[in-house]
Amino acid sequence: MTICVQIVAFVALYLVLNHQITTPILRKRFAITLLATGVTLAFLLPYVAVILKMPLLPVFLFLIGLALFITRNKFRLKRDLPLHPLLRAPTMNLAPDFPEDPVMQQLLQLLHEEIGLPKHKTIRLQTSLNFDLGCDGSEAKQLMEALEQEFVLDLGDYDTYRYFNPPVFDVFLKRRAKGRGNKVPLTIGMLYLAIKTHSWDTQTLENLS
Template sequence: MKLATDLPDTHTLRELMQFLHEEIGLPDHKTISLKTSINLDLGCNGTDAQHLMEALEERFGLELADYDAYRYFQPAGNDPHFKRNAKGRGSKVPLTIGMLYEAIKAGHWDTQALEG
């Protein structure tokens, strides 16, 4: 995996990058930065995304009360609710490594702050 040269050199970010490499695999041919989105750039969706976020919550003690998987990820399998035009269910918002990093540092997911 190639990491961008401007990544912060912190224990938390190193641990997050190792975690992501173990869980979803980080490609060798792409440079990974805080702006890399795990859903749009790395193609993590469905069951893989659900497992990733559950593992992230457990490993880092992250509180995900404000997290809505439908904002970021395509659902696993056939989800009849996905076809509805509900708020936040259309185009997916990029979920970046930087957002994960900031959430871990804060200890909780704050959608407005992380997407702002």
């Protein structure tokens, strides 16, 4: 494969990845994978060049990964989130004192995307993700990662095992979670307060929620 063809192919690959991967977390994961692959292949360059006849492969993988990492928040910063359906609907099922500011609207949108919100249940600040909405540990992990990215949230002393059980098949995680005792409700109000302050302080959030 000639150098020109390789350049065209890798530019096309970057354009496809850049257009298709719009989630900050996913862009970051792809970026790290490509960066690591590029560095790894660099040490095996003679073999890559001989076997694949693509001596520029490590360089381009590294550059694509670097570009994705640098622009990982590109779409998040430009995205104009629509109002959540619950806030648009004339029969929205929110508590009378429920906040309706842009932060809460974005939080509800994220909750709806990650764990789903009930259509016929009143949503309150005291509504808990783990008890009322049935959010499990796996969903919570993705949700907290998304919150960290979307709102630049410092998770501080957040302990997932305080609120959620680990997967039943994961013996290692079950051992780490041992001794946490009964689970504590993790409420929408706690998430809202954490986002407003950009930090997670367990004692403060649980006392104020």
